Amino acid sequence: MTNRSIEHSEPYDPLDYAHLAENVVRALMEQPCAELPPKRFIGEGVYAIYYIGGAEPYEAISGEETPIYVGSAVPAGKRKGAASGGGSAVLYNRLSQHAKSITQASNLSLSDFRCRFLVVVPVWITLAERFLIEHFRPLWNTIVDGFGNHDPGRGRYSGKRPRWDILHPGRPWAAKLAPAEKPEEIIAQLPH
Numbered sequence: 001m002t003n004r005s006i007e008h009s010e011p012y013d014p015l016d017y018a019h020l021a022e023n024v025v026r027a028l029m030e031q032p033c034a035e036l037p038p039k040r041f042i043g044e045g046v047y048a049i050y051y052i053g054g055a056e057p058y059e060a061i062s063g064e065e066t067p068i069y070v071g072s073a074v075p076a077g078k079r080k081g082a083a084s085g086g087g088s089a090v091l092y093n094r095l096s097q098h099a100k101s102i103t104q105a106s107n108l109s110l111s112d113f114r115c116r117f118l119v120v121v122p123v124w125i126t127l128a129e130r131f132l133i134e135h136f137r138p139l140w141n142t143i144v145d146g147f148g149n150h151d152p153g154r155g156r157y158s159g160k161r162p163r164w165d166i167l168h169p170g171r172p173w174a175a176k177l178a179p180a181e182k183p184e185e186i187i188a189q190l191p192h
Contacts (some may be wrong), residue, residue: 022132032112043119053112069140072129105168
């Protein structure tokens with residue numbers, strides 16, 4: 001590195017939001033992988049889910065290094081400024097919901113998934129989730145979206161079936177939605 005490049009570089013700011021998000025993500029990635037869902041715990045925060053199986057569409061990312069999905073969990077109303085839930089198991093509950101979706105899928109096995117999770121001070125959760133998605137570009141957050149969706153409710157079944165449910169049929173509510181694509185079209189977009 002020459003002196004000239006040093007002169008034109010931006011000063012390092014350890015309190016810059018990007019650096020703070022990196023610190024949260026680093027702490028998450030240092031957590032051991034656990035079964036999905038893990039044992040019950042209390043807290044809100046961020047998580048990463050990993051596919052460790054051998055199914056062809058996901059062979060390129062199989063293992064505990066590249067998450068297939070990342071997300072966050074905060075108590076209901078938190079995003080609208082409501083007070084924290086204190087002793088809530090919201091992060092555990094979210095991971096349990098994901099385990100249920102995987103179990104309902106006709107072509108996935110829960111034993112092929114692991115997770116990492118980190119209870120985080122609420123102010124950093126959204127920032128860390130955004131950084132995780134931007135950094136890892138997880139397949140189920142990007143190409144095969146819809147894994148984290150909930151039942152849209154009666155009267156809203158005129159929408160399109162999420163791509164995740166097209167590839168992994170089984171969630172009862174998703175069967176009420178019309179598929180807009182064929183599985184082969186989605187699989188063709190996955191890394192090989």
